[in-house]
Amino acid sequence: MSEPAESVDGDLRFVSYADFGEQFFQQAVTTDRVVGAVNLLAGQPIDFGPIGVGPGRLVRLTAKGNIGEAAITERPGEQISYLVRLPVSLSFEIDLGLEVQRFTARLEVPIVLTALAVEDLKVFIDVTPPDPSEIAVDVQAQGLRASVLKRIAGVEGEVRRFVAKYVAREIDKPYIRAARVIDVAAAVDSAWQRIAPHAPSATAVHIADDLQQAIGDQEWEGSDA
Numbered sequence: 001m002s003e004p005a006e007s008v009d010g011d012l013r014f015v016s017y018a019d020f021g022e023q024f025f026q027q028a029v030t031t032d033r034v035v036g037a038v039n040l041l042a043g044q045p046i047d048f049g050p051i052g053v054g055p056g057r058l059v060r061l062t063a064k065g066n067i068g069e070a071a072i073t074e075r076p077g078e079q080i081s082y083l084v085r086l087p088v089s090l091s092f093e094i095d096l097g098l099e100v101q102r103f104t105a106r107l108e109v110p111i112v113l114t115a116l117a118v119e120d121l122k123v124f125i126d127v128t129p130p131d132p133s134e135i136a137v138d139v140q141a142q143g144l145r146a147s148v149l150k151r152i153a154g155v156e157g158e159v160r161r162f163v164a165k166y167v168a169r170e171i172d173k174p175y176i177r178a179a180r181v182i183d184v185a186a187a188v189d190s191a192w193q194r195i196a197p198h199a200p201s202a203t204a205v206h207i208a209d210d211l212q213q214a215i216g217d218q219e220w221e222g223s224d225a
Contacts (some may be wrong), residue, residue, distance in 0.1 A: 028123055029077050029080050029115040035072050038084050039114070039124055041170055042069045046088065046163070050095065053158045061158060063092030065105075067167075080115040088163055090099040094155070101146040106157060106225035108136040109167055121185035132160040 015023070037058040049062035068087035075081040093100050112128040137156045141147040170176065 001088075024184075025115070025117065025123065026080065028182055029125075031072060031074065031082070033182065034071055034082055034084075034113055034125060036114075037176075038070045038072070038086070038111070040176055040179055041067050041086065041167075043172065044066065046090065046166060048162050049092070049157065053094070053154060060095040061088050061092060061155065062095070063159065063162075065092075066088035075112070082113045084111045084113055085109070086111060086167065090159065092155075092159075101140055102142050103135055103146060103155065104142075105139045105156075107138075107159070107163055111167070111171070112135050118181075121183075123182040123184060125180035125182075127171050127180070129171065130164050131156075132164040135160045135164060140198060202211070 012125045015155070025193055026124050044067045046063070046067065050060035051062075053059050053061045066086060070087065071085045071087075075083050087108040090105045090107065091102070092105070093102045109130050111130055114126045114128070116124045116125045116126050137159055139156055
């Protein structure tokens with residue numbers, strides 16, 4: 001196969017189909033589009049418990065919070081891939097039966113997103129859900145007794161496991177999966193319909209024929225004069 005020409009009329013630069021496909025793919029999968037898909041989770045409430053924690057699971061843990069807006073960085077490599085960090089804020093309490101200890105926590109949940117090519121000219125954003133061990137947790141206990149209780153009850157481990165499970169379930173919901181599909185073919189069809197020349201309607205053709213015939217008749221009448 002011959003090398004593509006450099007230019008036509010000094011304005012166009014030809015590239016190979018492979019280069020065109022790579023450039024097109026990178027234009028379709030922009031950081032803004034990826035962030036937009038992930039930020040559907042922003043503001044989502046997190047509410048769990050009471051669940052048993054600590055030795056014998058006798059202590060009850062209840063938590064409430066929400067997911068913040070994602071921060072995203074591009075990952076190097078052959079595939080178009082991003083590392084997304086979802087911030088999560090929680091306030092929770094541990095019920096000891098006779099008293100209640102309260103905590104706050106800030107978490108950072110890492111998610112890897114990879115853009116994959118799909119048949120029929122679609123792009124699918126594949127999501128690698130977080131492992132609990134990858135989630136950063138900063139728990140702040142209110143009071144000295146609460147700080148001791150935090151170590152006994154294993155609060156951080158329980159919070160990591162629940163949040164990892166929650167995020168994995170949320171990103172696989174139908175409306176999130178739909179946002180993770182970029183239908184390039186449909187976008188091209190829509191754009192083409194706006195810019196492509198349109199065939200005249202049957203009515204327009206009929207009017208044009210009548211007009212042409214009238215002009216011909218007028219010319220014929222004028223020649224008799």
